[in-house]
Amino acid sequence: MIPLKLKTLLDGRVVESDRVEYKKGWNPNETIQTICAYANDWSNTNGGYIVLGIAEEDGLPVLPPEGLPVNILDKIQQELVQYCKLITPSYTPQIELVEYQGKHLIYLWCSGGDAGPYKAPVNVFDKKKQLEYWIKPASVKTVAKGSEMFELYNKFNSVPFDDRVNRDAKIDDIRRAYLEDYLRDSESSLASGINTRTIEDTLLALEVANATDTGIDIRNIGVLMFCEKPEKFFPYAQIDVVFFRSPEREGSDDFTEKTFKGPIQNQVREALSYIRTMVIEEKVVKFPDRAEADRFYSYPYDAIEEALVNAVFHKSYQIREPVEVRIYVDCIIIINYPGPEMYIDMDDLKNGKAISRRYRNRRIGEFFKEIDLSEKMSTGIRKILSALERNGSPPPEFKTSPGREYMQVTINMHQGFDLDHFATKTPSDDGGVKDGVKDGVKDGVNENQSKIIALMKENSRITIPQVAQLSGLSERTVQREIKVLVDNMVVVRKGGRRTGTWEVM
Numbered sequence: 132m133i134p135l136k137l138k139t140l141l142d143g144r145v146v147e148s149d150r151v152e153y154k155k156g157w158n159p160n161e162t163i164q165t166i167c168a169y170a171n172d173w174s175n176t177n178g179g180y181i182v183l184g185i186a187e188e189d190g191l192p193v194l195p196p197e198g199l200p201v202n203i204l205d206k207i208q209q210e211l212v213q214y215c216k217l218i219t220p221s222y223t224p225q226i227e228l229v230e231y232q233g234k235h236l237i238y239l240w241c242s243g244g245d246a247g248p249y250k251a252p253v254n255v256f257d258k259k260k261q262l263e264y265w266i267k268p269a270s271v272k273t274v275a276k277g278s279e280m281f282e283l284y285n286k287f288n289s290v291p292f293d294d295r296v297n298r299d300a301k302i303d304d305i306r307r308a309y310l311e312d313y314l315r316d317s318e319s320s321l322a323s324g325i326n327t328r329t330i331e332d333t334l335l336a337l338e339v340a341n342a343t344d345t346g347i348d349i350r351n352i353g354v355l356m357f358c359e360k361p362e363k364f365f366p367y368a369q370i371d372v373v374f375f376r377s378p379e380r381e382g383s384d385d386f387t388e389k390t391f392k393g394p395i396q397n398q399v400r401e402a403l404s405y406i407r408t409m410v411i412e413e414k415v416v417k418f419p420d421r422a423e424a425d426r427f428y429s430y431p432y433d434a435i436e437e438a439l440v441n442a443v444f445h446k447s448y449q450i451r452e453p454v455e456v457r458i459y460v461d462c463i464i465i466i467n468y469p470g471p472e473m474y475i476d477m478d479d480l481k482n483g484k485a486i487s488r489r490y491r492n493r494r495i496g497e498f499f500k501e502i503d504l505s506e507k508m509s510t511g512i513r514k515i516l517s518a519l520e521r522n523g524s525p526p527p528e529f530k531t532s533p534g535r536e537y538m539q540v541t542i543n544m545h546q547g548f549d550l551d552h553f554a555t556k557t558p559s560d561d562g563g564v565k566d567g568v569k570d571g572v573k574d575g576v577n578e579n580q581s582k583i584i585a586l587m588k589e590n591s592r593i594t595i596p597q598v599a600q601l602s603g604l605s606e607r608t609v610q611r612e613i614k615v616l617v618d619n620m621v622v623v624r625k626g627g628r629r630t631g632t633w634e635v636m
């Protein structure tokens with residue numbers, strides 16, 4: 132079974148449109164060439180997906196699907212496997228027969244290959260087959276020529292670090308609990324077989340391990356996300372948060388340190404929870420001449436979240452340096468090592484216009500997207516800029532060295548907050564939502580949680596789908612934020628799932 136559910140793919144929330152092709156019927160030449168292009172993974176985004184039985188218009192699926200005739204499904208699958216043998220080196224995508232809205236479809240996951248570059252026939256029906264190296268630089272499939280061929284060969288000489296096999300990791304280093312949590316959070320179709328499928332089969336299905344004659348080899352992405360102690364294999368694979376309470380910054384002894392370890396997705400969530408609890412505050416300014424009050428945050432949570440996720444995503448796990456978060460009385464600085472690739476223009480990056488052609492850790496980005504820790508590729512800076520602008524905060528500052536040894540993002544506090552107040556705050560290690568109420572909203576809740584609380588106050592019987600629709604958040608995000616609110620006793624569910632109500636404490 133393909134881990135990413137077809138419905139999630141069709142929703143367009145996780146995978147970019149240029150990584151998906153919809154085909155109304157079975158065209159062997161078009162399909163095999165597209166499979167070859169995704170295997171070559173020119174954009175380094177871990178291949179793509181093909182759905183047979185759905186027409187396409189302007190890059191989008193035409194729904195409801197037309198489907199494929201039941202009586203030729205077996206024939207198509209047999210021919211598909213047969214024609215895939217014409218790809219050199221050998222490559223076969225994952226194939227799944229899916230029923231969607233009452234129609235039969237064939238769903239293919241063509242992950243980026245490890246043994247390329249790959250070439251496939253121009254015409255699978257010719258006796259003397261002409262083979263070409265097919266690529267997809269954007270949404271258009273083409274044949275690699277000239278300098279593209281050089282880059283294609285160079286690409287396969289340099290497999291991204293998180294997709295390489297870790298020769299020191301063993302199956303016993305993987306914790307089933309972390310694996311199960313991920314499958315549930317991502318709403319993967321693999322979650323339905325948690326209790327019946329072996330851990331080895333699940334790792335292979337997620338493509339975080341390689342099958343061998345003697346067992347399986349774990350890839351680095353599996354170690355980073357499903358091991359209890361990734362730092363055992365990658366020293367300093369952690370997030371260090373330092374809270375300075377004195378304006379003197381590093382020159383003062385008045386600071387608190389906290390280190391977050393474990394699977395990288397847990398590191399991010401726990402560090403964000405700590406920052407949200409101890410640093411982010413909401414301020415309400417009321418005016419005598421109008422009913423509406425101004426509301427803003429010391430730091431918009433979305434900007435901090437995206438900056439920290441980007442740091443974890445783009446960090447090199449071969450460099451023995453942690454992701455650093457430095458919290459001062461007037462700003463938050465996030466640092467990761469190394470910095471952006473040399474071909475990325477820093478002015479474009481600062482304006483949110485930089486497009487990365489190569490990702491240092493493509494699998495981390497893809498896995499994070501599926502659990503709503505990240506959005507589509509190359510959108511992180513734009514999201515930071517937008518969140519700060521909406522909050523009325525100053526723009527961020529980006530800094531790196533001439534050799535791009537590090538990347539530093541500075542997010543300044545909203546001008547409406549008193550610096551002396553933050554200098555006297557006392558950090559706590561409880562990680563929970565703080566006590567105290569401001570205009571009926573708990574301190575320490577983030578922007579998403581504030582929206583949810585407001586909707587619950589208006590309608591105590593509101594459902595999660597209704598909250599998602601009215602707030603503009605995904606249902607997964609709503610579920611995750613409500614769990615945090617419930618765990619910290621900010622809201623309480625009374626009654627059953629269908630007839631119960633929400634109470635804001």
